Amino acid sequence: MTDTKITLPESDIxxxxxNIAPDLPTPMPPxxxxxxxxxxxxxxxxxxxxxGLITQEVxxxxxxxxxDEVRDIYxxxxxxxxxxxxxxxxxxxxxxxxxxxxxxxxxxGSHKLNTALVQAWMNKQEGVKRLATETGAGQWGSAxxxxxRLMGLECMVYMVRVSYDFKPYxxxxxxxxxxxxxxxxxxxxxAGRHILEGHPDSPGSLGIAISEAIExxxxxxxxxxxxxxxxxxxxxxxxxxxxxxxxxxxxxGDYPDILIACHGxxxxxxxxTFPFLKDxxxxxxxxxxxxxxxxxSCPTLTKGPREYDFGDTAGxxxxxxxxxxxxxxxPPPVHAGGxxxxxxxxxxxxxxxxxxxxxxxxxxxxxxxxxxxxxxxEGTIPxxxxxxxxxxxxxxxxxxxxxxxxxxxxxxxxxxxxxxxAAYESYLAGKMA
Amino acid sequence: MTDTKITLPESDIxxxxxNIAPDLPTPMPPxxxxxxxxxxxxxxxxxxxxxGLITQEVxxxxxxxxxDEVRDIYxxxxxxxxxxxxxxxxxxxxxxxxxxxxxxxxxxGSHKLNTALVQAWMNKQEGVKRLATETGAGQWGSAxxxxxRLMGLECMVYMVRVSYDFKPYxxxxxxxxxxxxxxxxxxxxxAGRHILEGHPDSPGSLGIAISEAIExxxxxxxxxxxxxxxxxxxxxxxxxxxxxxxxxxxxxGDYPDILIACHGxxxxxxxxTFPFLKDxxxxxxxxxxxxxxxxxSCPTLTKGPREYDFGDTAGxxxxxxxxxxxxxxxPPPVHAGGxxxxxxxxxxxxxxxxxxxxxxxxxxxxxxxxxxxxxxxEGTIPxxxxxxxxxxxxxxxxxxxxxxxxxxxxxxxxxxxxxxxAAYESYLAGKMA
Numbered sequence: 001m002t003d004t005k006i007t008l009p010e011s012d013i014x015x016x017x018x019n020i021a022p023d024l025p026t027p028m029p030p031x032x033x034x035x036x037x038x039x040x041x042x043x044x045x046x047x048x049x050x051x052g053l054i055t056q057e058v059x060x061x062x063x064x065x066x067x068d069e070v071r072d073i074y075x076x077x078x079x080x081x082x083x084x085x086x087x088x089x090x091x092x093x094x095x096x097x098x099x100x101x102x103x104x105x106x107x108x109g110s111h112k113l114n115t116a117l118v119q120a121w122m123n124k125q126e127g128v129k130r131l132a133t134e135t136g137a138g139q140w141g142s143a144x145x146x147x148x149r150l151m152g153l154e155c156m157v158y159m160v161r162v163s164y165d166f167k168p169y170x171x172x173x174x175x176x177x178x179x180x181x182x183x184x185x186x187x188x189x190x191a192g193r194h195i196l197e198g199h200p201d202s203p204g205s206l207g208i209a210i211s212e213a214i215e216x217x218x219x220x221x222x223x224x225x226x227x228x229x230x231x232x233x234x235x236x237x238x239x240x241x242x243x244x245x246x247x248x249x250x251x252x253g254d255y256p257d258i259l260i261a262c263h264g265x266x267x268x269x270x271x272x273t274f275p276f277l278k279d280x281x282x283x284x285x286x287x288x289x290x291x292x293x294x295x296x297s298c299p300t301l302t303k304g305p306r307e308y309d310f311g312d313t314a315g316x317x318x319x320x321x322x323x324x325x326x327x328x329x330x331p332p333p334v335h336a337g338g339x340x341x342x343x344x345x346x347x348x349x350x351x352x353x354x355x356x357x358x359x360x361x362x363x364x365x366x367x368x369x370x371x372x373x374x375x376x377x378e379g380t381i382p383x384x385x386x387x388x389x390x391x392x393x394x395x396x397x398x399x400x401x402x403x404x405x406x407x408x409x410x411x412x413x414x415x416x417x418x419x420x421x422a423a424y425e426s427y428l429a430g431k432m433a
Numbered sequence: 434m435t436d437t438k439i440t441l442p443e444s445d446i447x448x449x450x451x452n453i454a455p456d457l458p459t460p461m462p463p464x465x466x467x468x469x470x471x472x473x474x475x476x477x478x479x480x481x482x483x484x485g486l487i488t489q490e491v492x493x494x495x496x497x498x499x500x501d502e503v504r505d506i507y508x509x510x511x512x513x514x515x516x517x518x519x520x521x522x523x524x525x526x527x528x529x530x531x532x533x534x535x536x537x538x539x540x541x542g543s544h545k546l547n548t549a550l551v552q553a554w555m556n557k558q559e560g561v562k563r564l565a566t567e568t569g570a571g572q573w574g575s576a577x578x579x580x581x582r583l584m585g586l587e588c589m590v591y592m593v594r595v596s597y598d599f600k601p602y603x604x605x606x607x608x609x610x611x612x613x614x615x616x617x618x619x620x621x622x623x624a625g626r627h628i629l630e631g632h633p634d635s636p637g638s639l640g641i642a643i644s645e646a647i648e649x650x651x652x653x654x655x656x657x658x659x660x661x662x663x664x665x666x667x668x669x670x671x672x673x674x675x676x677x678x679x680x681x682x683x684x685x686g687d688y689p690d691i692l693i694a695c696h697g698x699x700x701x702x703x704x705x706t707f708p709f710l711k712d713x714x715x716x717x718x719x720x721x722x723x724x725x726x727x728x729x730s731c732p733t734l735t736k737g738p739r740e741y742d743f744g745d746t747a748g749x750x751x752x753x754x755x756x757x758x759x760x761x762x763x764p765p766p767v768h769a770g771g772x773x774x775x776x777x778x779x780x781x782x783x784x785x786x787x788x789x790x791x792x793x794x795x796x797x798x799x800x801x802x803x804x805x806x807x808x809x810x811e812g813t814i815p816x817x818x819x820x821x822x823x824x825x826x827x828x829x830x831x832x833x834x835x836x837x838x839x840x841x842x843x844x845x846x847x848x849x850x851x852x853x854x855a856a857y858e859s860y861l862a863g864k865m866a
Contacts, residue, residue: 005508007443075438076516076812083509087583105538107812109851149809150520169602169854176808176857375609376582379509379540418542418851421602424609 004084006099006248013071013078016063018239020274020347021232023062023281025354028346031318032308040318048217048225052122056233064236070117073150077106077113078240082248082410087377089397096400097254098393099410101245101272104380108173110415111268112143112228115237119226120147130154130223132216134184134209136264137163137337137385138170139415140228145179155179156223158186158212160340161204162333169419184209191215191314205330206265206341207313214316229265230311230320230345238271241412246275249410256288258396260411262388263292263301263359264338266345268414274347277356290357292348293392295367298331300324300344301352301359309343322349334364335423335432336384338415360392367391368427371417383415384423437517439532439681446504446511449496451672453707453780454665456495456714458787461779464751465741473751481650481658485555489666497669503550506583510539510546511673515681515843520810522830529833530687531826532843534678534705537813541606543848544701545576545661548670552659553580563587563656565649567617567642569697570596570770570818571603572848573661578612588612589656591619591645593773594637595766602852617642624648624747638763639698639774644747662698663744663753663778671704674845679708682843689721691829693844695821696725696734696792697771699778701847707780710789723790725781726825728800731764733757733777734785734792742776755782767797768856768865769817771848793825800824801860804850816848817856 021028030039042054049057056064066074085098092098103111123131131148133156135141141157148155157179164171164183174181184204185192191211195202202208210227217225227234249255259276261269269292279285292301301323309324311317322343325331329342344352351357364384371387373394374380382390393411400407417424426432454461463472475487482490489497499507518531536544556564564581567590568574574590581588590612597604597616607614617637618625624644628635635641643660650658660667682688692709694702702725712718725734734756742757744750755776758764762775777785784790797817804820806827807813815823826844833840850857859865 005443010438010440073812107814146812150812168858169851172854172858172861173814173851175861176805176814176854178809372609376611379506379579379583381540381606381609418602418606421605421609425601425605428605428608 004086004252006082006252008079008244008247010075010079012247013074014066014240014243016065017236018243018275018278019059019062019064019236020277022060023278024350025281028350029321031320034310034315034318037319044318048214050123050126050128050224052125053119053233056236057231067121070121073117079244080105082245085378088374091373091377092394092397092401094397094401095404096397096407096409098397099249100413101241101410103241103268103412103414104383104386104416108142108146109418110139110143110383111238111241111271112140113147114240114271115228115234115267116143116147118237120144120151120153123224124151124153128153128222128224130156131226132156132213132223133226133228134158134206134213136160136206136340138167138419139338141181142170142173144226144228145174145177148179149177156216157181158184158209160184160206160209160337161202163337166422167419184212186212188212189215203330203333205313207327210312211314211316214312229267230343232347234267235270235274235345235347238267239274241268241271242273242275245272245410254408256410257407258409259290260293260389260392260396260409262339262385262414263294263344264385265341265343266348268412270345270348272412273357277351280356291392292357292359293388294359294361295334295336295339295388296361296363297334298325298340299361300342302361306349306353311343320346322346323352335420336388338385339388362388362391365432368424368432370394372427380413381417382413383417384420386414389413437519437685439515439685441512441677441680443508443512445680446507447499447673447676449498450669451676451708451711452492452495452497452669453710455493456711457783458714461783462754464753467743467748467751470752477751481647483556483559483561483657485558486552486666489669490664500554503554506550512677513538515678518811521807524806524810525827525830525834527830527834528837529830529840529842531830532682533846534674534843536674536701536845536847537816537819537849541575541579542851543572543576543816544671544674544704545573546580547673547704548661548667548700549576549580551670553577553584553586556657557584557586561586561655561657563589564659565589565646565656566659566661567591567639567646569593569639569773571600571852572771575603575606577659577661578607578610581612582610589649590614591617591642593617593639593642593770594635596770599855600852617645619645621645622648636763636766638746640746640760643745644749647745647749662700663776665780667700668703668707668778668780671700672707674701674704675706675708678705678843687841689843690840691842692723693726693822693825693829693842695772695818695847696727696777697818698774698776699781701845703778703781705845706790710784713789724825725790725792726821727792727794728767728769728772728821729794729796730767731758731773732794733775735794739782739786744776753779755779756785768853769821771818772821795821795824798865801865803827805860813846814850815846816850817853819847822847
């Protein structure tokens, strides 16, 4: 192994997030009010989000400043390194150059802290004392619990039942940061009780947990709601990944032919790809490909139509134009819990409709096969979610071997798999479906 | 939080390890043959270690070169950052400056990979195909499993029964890297079977697991033994921690008054402190304090006499002059499994006898209280082992508050606690002894 590690100095932590909205070829269809079905304005979002985030959500400014205090805390783990995976290239015997951005190095183990810190900070500026949120696999819940604690806010997490039961360690991590956690559907909210009446054994879903967290936030003056993906402002915050990676690829004297990230709600995909897609949207890098890797058990982008749908199960969020499997879709309990969401970020969906990006779906077993191989070559064990990106990258590298093309592939290692050893055990024991 | 992060460029990864042996005030008492009780020579160690490591074990050269291939793989996670823990200082309201070196950022989550990579590489140079080792908490086993895989060797791990049962995730991590793991005492070795005859329910101990791994290595031509702590060459490899930290403190324009690391076998303590103790041994920093933090349930340095004892339970290793609780001592099953060892590195024991370092012992509950507080201030959840260093540092910071002294404290965060969530749960639920 002779990996190339591309490290940015701290002074190169970006000062601004990149907002893709003004660069889109056609404007985004507006979100609609869940009752009137009319386009909503910023005021409609005020009960659940602070005005600072609402302003970002609808902004058409291309660059949005990162608060100094947030940049300061980013230094705990940023800039994150980009690695050239030479041992993996050698194993695959490919002419492709494989790079990966290491977002798993954050104290909570994933990229989710990037937006959690901004959201906690902006809420704090407006006097909010407590944030309510949902979490699937627990990556987002851990990130918000950590961010809230570092910023001095309280945190309430509605955790999808199936993850609550099978990922106790994530739950304890959140408790260690001082957050309150309840399994969703819960009896604490009307939305939760409604589901439990019909399905007392419901494994839960992100859609249900979102309904619960929103209801919690709307019902308390001191509380706002925080979402870990899907919305424009979350995509915006995650662009710090791609902005750093772009500088790092420049330092390596290279530029990606193919960008790859896993896709659940869209945030790590958007984060890596948007700053590069800027070039494609301007017409400079017409051949640039960006592939969203999703699980075949929850094939939002590859099988779901693009239409107006709710972000949550109870139908309380604004209607968003997005690829969706339907807000009542409850995906099977797979190990990549963070990819079990019925919808896709409107921005990502818009780019897919415009033919600017692609999507592929893989089955769980194939994905873990690649993940284990990656760990054995590169030393780092990927999260089951990120393993989809690993697999997609390895697949493209093998295609490059067949065609003999020296493709440059850059993927996002959005999280590590240390909390997911039970999933690896199931794979290694030959018990994975 | 306005943490100061002190980052070294990659070009500053040390090129040589620091060997403290030639700088000691008095020579080390030699290890003795377990049968004849006569001093042993390099040839006596040849059945279990490659000659490259034996040469390092007995070397009196002050600087020993780091192989290029090892330095190259170090770049996966090195240089590791030093942080100034300002949020913690503020919480403690102390005039002390608290710094910590972040060894938890390695792909296996601890400093153990530093020596594992060197050991695997040196064995490979001499044609060894397979390494056998023991592991307590699993940190060392994971590190060697990872290093063996990256270097292309096979790996066999004897894992202390109590950790094997209560830390399944560490076991799966080793399997993910392709290692073979068995609970110790096992039926695979004479030493294991002997223990099981007398104590079928034995929780195991590092001493027993070492006996098993050595027996395995001696019995096979393709196999050598690897140890994660205690021996001189392991201390040597870990000095990369202190060598980097010394440069980083220089960059911060500061120098520690007090160095702190947890102590099990001594490797992370030696790693952080030896390069600084060089200054004290030369007479330049006479007031420098180095505190080894150990669990009160296994008080090797604070309660064990310094005498010749075996490194393992079966009495097959050379006799070493060290602080020891007796090679038959089986510590209670506490959460800091990595600190459950009856002995202490001869080099560390020698320095304690010479009055160059100090030791303190703490109870588990107090240690976790500090660990949770650290996580809530600094974002990173410490391993139960490293939490002893966190607690000792916080204690010194509080003493500095009482005395009003602006002490500079540097401790080693040797590992993260993500595998130890069950221990945190037990603490948070008020169920910890």
